Amino acid sequence: MTASLFWSSPVSDNSLDVAAPPADLEIIVNDARDGQKAQLRLWLRMLSITKIISHEIRRRLRNEFQAxxxxFDLMAQLYREREGLRLGELSRRTMVTNGNVTGLADRLESDGLIVRQSADGDRRVTVAKLTRHGRETFARMARAHEAWLRELMSEVDDKTLAQIFGATGRVKRSVSSRLIKSED
Amino acid sequence: MTASLFWSSPVSDNSLDVAAPPADLEIIVNDARDGQKAQLRLWLRMLSITKIISHEIRRRLRNEFQAxxxxFDLMAQLYREREGLRLGELSRRTMVTNGNVTGLADRLESDGLIVRQSADGDRRVTVAKLTRHGRETFARMARAHEAWLRELMSEVDDKTLAQIFGATGRVKRSVSSRLIKSED
DNA sequence: CGATATTACTTTAGAGTTAAAAGATTGCGA
DNA sequence: TCGCAATCTTTTAACTCTAAAGTAATATCG
Incomplete structure (x- = not known):
C-alpha cells in the first residue's frame, strides 16, 4: 500500500502544544507527497474542531438547561416557524432521520416544550410547534449558546472568521454537488 | 431579548438565505448588528459541512466495508501503534468515553479485527491491537477513505484548502485554550 | 501492615443514530 | 371505484454516546 496514512498522535497538535488533556483526534499524514493529502488533512481538522465544540456545547446545555x-437543534427550527412544522420537514431540516425525530418529539412533548397537532385535512401529517414555555426556554438557551460560541472563538479576529466562512462555502458546494451527482 | 437567532436551515445552503420566514416582527426586530454573529454563523457552517461529510463517509463505510x-477511528489509532494501545489511551485519542471504548472493542474483537491482551505486570490494564486481518482491512478502508475525501472536495483548489487549514488552526487554538482555562 | 486513595476497565441508564420495515392515509390511473 | 403506488410517521434492531456508578488491582501513607 502506497499511501501510508498514519494517524498522528492526538496530543501532538501540529500547531501548538498546550497541556495534555482530552487528546485530539487530528490525524496527520506523513507521506512524502504531502500535497496529495490536503483534503484528508482539512477533513480531520474540521472533524476535530467540530467534535471539541460540540462536546462543550453539549456539556453546557446539559448542565445549564437539562437539554x-x-x-436544541429541533427547537431552533420550530422557533422561527410560529406555525410549527410537520415532522418530516423537521427531519429534513435537522438532518436527523424520521425515526429519530419521533423520539425527540416524544421527549420534548413530555417536557411540555412542544405540542403535536394533527392539523390539515391530511391525517397522516403531524405538526409540531413550540409551546409558550418552549419558546421562552429556547430563547434563553439561544442567547447562552451564542455567547458560548463568541467566547470560544474570541481569540480569532473577525477577518479570519469571515475568510473561513467564505472559503468553506466552496467546500460545502463541492461536497453537496458530488452527493447529488452520485444519486443519479 | 436579543434572540435573533435566525437559524439557517441546515441542509439547505445557509449562505443564500432564500426562504422568507414570515414570523413576528418581535423576533426579527433585534439586532441590526449582524456582524456580532460571525462566530455563530461560522459554527453553523462547520457543523453543517461536518454532518454532510460524516453522513456520506458513514454510509460508504457501511456499504463497502460493513464498518x-x-x-474506523479506533482502528486508525491502532494502525500506527504496532504494539497496541491500552483502552484508556484509545479513549483519550479517539475522544470517545471509556465505556464506549469497551463496547467498540468488544465488537471489533468478535469480528476478529483486534485482540485484547493483558500485558504488562499491571493486571488492570488491557491492551488492544490489530490482528493481521485487522491491519489488512484497515489499510483498504484507509485508502478508500482518503479517496472519498479527495473526491468530495475535488472542486476546491489546493490553495483554498491550505488557507482554510491554516485559518482553522487559529480557531482550534482559541477553542482549546478556552476549555483548558475553564477547567481551573 | 492495613486502611484509603487512585487507576483502569466495565456496566448501566437514558439519549441519539441509521437503515429498514411496518402502519396509516391519501392519490391516481385503469 | 378499486387497487396499488406514494407519502408520512412510528417501530425495531444494532450501534454509539455521555455521565455516573461499580469492580478490580495497584499505590500510598500512617
Whole structure:
C-alpha cells in the first residue's frame, strides 16, 4: 500500500502544544507527497474542531438547561416557524432521520416544550410547534449558546472568521454537488 | 431579548438565505448588528459541512466495508501503534468515553479485527491491537477513505484548502485554550 | 501492615443514530 | 371505484454516546 496514512498522535497538535488533556483526534499524514493529502488533512481538522465544540456545547446545555444538542437543534427550527412544522420537514431540516425525530418529539412533548397537532385535512401529517414555555426556554438557551460560541472563538479576529466562512462555502458546494451527482 | 437567532436551515445552503420566514416582527426586530454573529454563523457552517461529510463517509463505510465510523477511528489509532494501545489511551485519542471504548472493542474483537491482551505486570490494564486481518482491512478502508475525501472536495483548489487549514488552526487554538482555562 | 486513595476497565441508564420495515392515509390511473 | 403506488410517521434492531456508578488491582501513607 502506497499511501501510508498514519494517524498522528492526538496530543501532538501540529500547531501548538498546550497541556495534555482530552487528546485530539487530528490525524496527520506523513507521506512524502504531502500535497496529495490536503483534503484528508482539512477533513480531520474540521472533524476535530467540530467534535471539541460540540462536546462543550453539549456539556453546557446539559448542565445549564437539562437539554441535549439535538433537542436544541429541533427547537431552533420550530422557533422561527410560529406555525410549527410537520415532522418530516423537521427531519429534513435537522438532518436527523424520521425515526429519530419521533423520539425527540416524544421527549420534548413530555417536557411540555412542544405540542403535536394533527392539523390539515391530511391525517397522516403531524405538526409540531413550540409551546409558550418552549419558546421562552429556547430563547434563553439561544442567547447562552451564542455567547458560548463568541467566547470560544474570541481569540480569532473577525477577518479570519469571515475568510473561513467564505472559503468553506466552496467546500460545502463541492461536497453537496458530488452527493447529488452520485444519486443519479 | 436579543434572540435573533435566525437559524439557517441546515441542509439547505445557509449562505443564500432564500426562504422568507414570515414570523413576528418581535423576533426579527433585534439586532441590526449582524456582524456580532460571525462566530455563530461560522459554527453553523462547520457543523453543517461536518454532518454532510460524516453522513456520506458513514454510509460508504457501511456499504463497502460493513464498518462504522467509530470503529474506523479506533482502528486508525491502532494502525500506527504496532504494539497496541491500552483502552484508556484509545479513549483519550479517539475522544470517545471509556465505556464506549469497551463496547467498540468488544465488537471489533468478535469480528476478529483486534485482540485484547493483558500485558504488562499491571493486571488492570488491557491492551488492544490489530490482528493481521485487522491491519489488512484497515489499510483498504484507509485508502478508500482518503479517496472519498479527495473526491468530495475535488472542486476546491489546493490553495483554498491550505488557507482554510491554516485559518482553522487559529480557531482550534482559541477553542482549546478556552476549555483548558475553564477547567481551573 | 492495613486502611484509603487512585487507576483502569466495565456496566448501566437514558439519549441519539441509521437503515429498514411496518402502519396509516391519501392519490391516481385503469 | 378499486387497487396499488406514494407519502408520512412510528417501530425495531444494532450501534454509539455521555455521565455516573461499580469492580478490580495497584499505590500510598500512617
Amino acid at each position: 441535549t444538542l439535538p433537542q | 462504522t465510523l467509530p470503529q
